Amino acid sequence: xxxxxxxxxxxxxxxxxxxxxxxxxxxxxxxxxxxxxxxxxxxxxxxxxxxxxxxxxxxxxxxxxxxxxxxxxxxxxxxxxxxxxxxxxxxxxxxxxxxxxxxxxxxxxxxxxxxxxxxxxxxxxxxxxxxxxxxxxxxxxxxxxxxxxxxxxxxxxxxxxxxxxxxxxxxxxxxxxxxxxxxxxxxxxxxxxxxxxxxxxxxxxxxxxxxxxxxxxxxxxxxxxxxxxxxxxxxxxxxxxxxxxxxxxxxxxxxxxxxxxxxxxxxxxxxxxxxxxxxxxxxxxxxxxxxxxxxxxxxxxxxxxxxxxxxxxxxxxxxxxxxxxxxxxxxxxxxxxxxxxxxxxxxxxx
Amino acid sequence: xxxxxxxxxxxxxxxxxxxxxxxxxxxxxxxxxxxxxxxxxxxxxxxxxxxxxxxxxxxxxxxxxxxxxxxxxxxxxxxxxxxxxxxxxxxxxxxxxxxxxxxxxxxxxxxxxxxxxxxxxxxxxxxxxxxxxxxxxxxxxxxxxxxxxxxxxxxxxxxxxxxxxxxxxxxxxxxxxxxxxxxxxxxxxxxxxxxxxxxxxxxxxxxxxxxxxxxxxxxxxxxxxxxxxxxxxxxxxxxxxxxxxxxxxxxxxxxxxxxxxxxxxxxxxxxxxxxxxxxxxxxxxxxxxxxxxxxxxxxxxxxxxxxxxxxxxxxxxxxxxxxxxxxxxxxxxxxxxxxxxxxxxxxxxxxxxxxxxxxxxxxxxxxxxxxxxxxxxxxxxxxxxxxxx
Numbered sequence: 029x030x031x032x033x034x035x036x037x038x039x040x041x042x043x044x045x046x047x048x049x050x051x052x053x054x055x056x057x058x059x060x061x062x063x064x065x066x067x068x069x070x071x072x073x074x075x076x077x078x079x080x081x082x083x084x085x086x087x088x089x090x091x092x093x094x095x096x097x098x099x100x101x102x103x104x105x106x107x108x109x110x111x112x113x114x115x116x117x118x119x120x121x122x123x124x125x126x127x128x129x130x131x132x133x134x135x136x137x138x139x140x141x142x143x144x145x146x147x148x149x150x151x152x153x154x155x156x157x158x159x160x161x162x163x164x165x166x167x168x169x170x171x172x173x174x175x176x177x178x179x180x181x182x183x184x185x186x187x188x189x190x191x192x193x194x195x196x197x198x199x200x201x202x203x204x205x206x207x208x209x210x211x212x213x214x215x216x217x218x219x220x221x222x223x224x225x226x227x228x229x230x231x232x233x234x235x236x237x238x239x240x241x242x243x244x245x246x247x248x249x250x251x252x253x254x255x256x257x258x259x260x261x262x263x264x265x266x267x268x269x270x271x272x273x274x275x276x277x278x279x280x281x282x283x284x285x286x287x288x289x290x291x292x293x294x295x296x297x298x299x300x301x302x303x304x305x306x307x308x309x310x311x312x313x314x315x316x317x318x319x320x321x322x323x324x325x326x327x328x329x330x331x332x333x334x335x336x337x338x339x340x341x342x343x344x345x346x347x348x349x350x351x352x353x354x355x356x357x358x359x360x361x362x363x364x365x366x367x368x369x370x371x372x373x374x375x376x377x378x
Numbered sequence: 379x380x381x382x383x384x385x386x387x388x389x390x391x392x393x394x395x396x397x398x399x400x401x402x403x404x405x406x407x408x409x410x411x412x413x414x415x416x417x418x419x420x421x422x423x424x425x426x427x428x429x430x431x432x433x434x435x436x437x438x439x440x441x442x443x444x445x446x447x448x449x450x451x452x453x454x455x456x457x458x459x460x461x462x463x464x465x466x467x468x469x470x471x472x473x474x475x476x477x478x479x480x481x482x483x484x485x486x487x488x489x490x491x492x493x494x495x496x497x498x499x500x501x502x503x504x505x506x507x508x509x510x511x512x513x514x515x516x517x518x519x520x521x522x523x524x525x526x527x528x529x530x531x532x533x534x535x536x537x538x539x540x541x542x543x544x545x546x547x548x549x550x551x552x553x554x555x556x557x558x559x560x561x562x563x564x565x566x567x568x569x570x571x572x573x574x575x576x577x578x579x580x581x582x583x584x585x586x587x588x589x590x591x592x593x594x595x596x597x598x599x600x601x602x603x604x605x606x607x608x609x610x611x612x613x614x615x616x617x618x619x620x621x622x623x624x625x626x627x628x629x630x631x632x633x634x635x636x637x638x639x640x641x642x643x644x645x646x647x648x649x650x651x652x653x654x655x656x657x658x659x660x661x662x663x664x665x666x667x668x669x670x671x672x673x674x675x676x677x678x679x680x681x682x683x684x685x686x687x688x689x690x691x692x693x694x695x696x697x698x699x700x701x702x703x704x705x706x707x708x709x710x711x712x713x714x715x716x717x718x719x720x721x722x723x724x725x726x727x728x729x730x731x732x733x734x735x736x737x738x739x740x741x742x743x744x745x746x747x748x749x750x751x752x753x754x755x756x757x758x759x760x761x762x763x764x765x766x767x
Contacts, residue, residue: 282676298665314714320669322385323702324702324705346702
């Protein structure tokens, strides 16, 4: 876990607690890729509650579109949505090189699977990588192979593997050529805005950025055991991305592998229906509680947990079990309060 | 047996989790039995029950005929409503060459016949008109509002005139289709124009009050489901009693709106007497989707026997079936806006009751659940009694 290693040096800085508290952590997240590859679309869906259809209205991004996304109270994502037209790209690589590529936490590079000129895409990608390794050698790189819905379903896996192989090959060629010594591990995802694959990729990106993750996970685990749950999912309030989850031994037999993304997708769509019904803004909080008792199969509830999170609990059937779990989750809120507050020095993440 | 709102029956494979109907004679049941006996008496005396669609209980399945000009959207409608095809995919539907007959297993098994638009059944002697229209429930005529509709209206007039003479009980539903993208004013203008053209023509031929109804529809929003709901409702015998039950429930529990949904097609087959608005229908219908989707993820796989034994062991020491309050799916959600709860209750495999409650009434849920339970039993008995014999 990166956060554990990173927390060691910050312990030494505990004299500087005050400034630490005042200034929440800001992660610079670069979102890059060729023009028209779908960067702004995915950003709008994940963080601004657009539905896939609405992204058709988005125009081209001019230069860099900066947005600050508050996530879980103590994590502010500094999202740089970089317009992908070639003129801008050249600009980032020359005049703005230091400005853009220094202090980057994460680079998300988006490839359009339908692109006609793959060689050129790769060339741009390699020059971006070279700038990144120069100024932010510790940055993580996520490669999203986007618009996968355009490929016929049975060919998707093969096309994806093939494209990832090409990206990896170009990356290692660059590393050898430039004599770069650091480590560069890219994490690939196949995505599409039309299904839940987008949530999978972003949940994983967010997962790596959240501070105190191990604390959240262990606390979630003990809560799950106490209330005899099958599965617990902790969602962020606006984006409904899964921040953390816990699954019981029995729950791991669930054959639906992509259930987290699916639930994110389902709930997010439903949030939009509610916002149409109530006439409240899309980003506002839409529901406080949802419960479903499916006879003697399972029961489930999703409730507002801390200020910034929702908790979804899957339980085995049983009225008494359900009610006590609901009460216990309310009590457990106290122990999760730290999700909202600013980082405490002992647990900070850098 | 697997229900879409509860998922696979993990613990009792024979489906015995289904609660047997209460046989003690509740008030609702007595009323229904009375209605039923009365109905039977009338039937024996040979007098017709005027408000009941003909041949429903005696002969097989009610039939919906989809007709209209070619490319007016008939096949798209049936795919979207009955086969859950996403509206955007309907662009790729082939043109229909022959009559497509679909039987839909639903709360009442109805058939949907999709006619190819290019065939004129009255010109063509090979069609057995009587077999086609003899058992019909409703004729749905689809008109493309974005196209020149004069010819469609003329053909509809000919069809109505032909049918009125022999089958005066056929309900004719005109779907003025593809109205998404048209402005509200223009929509109403078109509807008025078509209505006048058809009624004038019918009046000229001496049919003053032909049963023709008009609906503005589009597959890209919920209007098509709303229109189908109204069509189906006309086919339900004794709909009034269902509606009265729901109205009663709404009054007792202070619900804003209650719908009885067909889960598969998301058509509502009854609602209370408050005027139905699109917004509340949409939210209820979307809520059913959410529950179905969640159930698909978590309710569709069998748990191990060992796990079940652990759940039934201490500290509970009860069988799973005894630990749950109800064998049917029960769901509820509370909106942030005004703390308004929406509840969903499974009636049987095909039907679900969905209702929107008043602000801040979540605290009264146990009481509400009891009342809903009574109504659900009543609805079950209703369908038991009105079932075609």
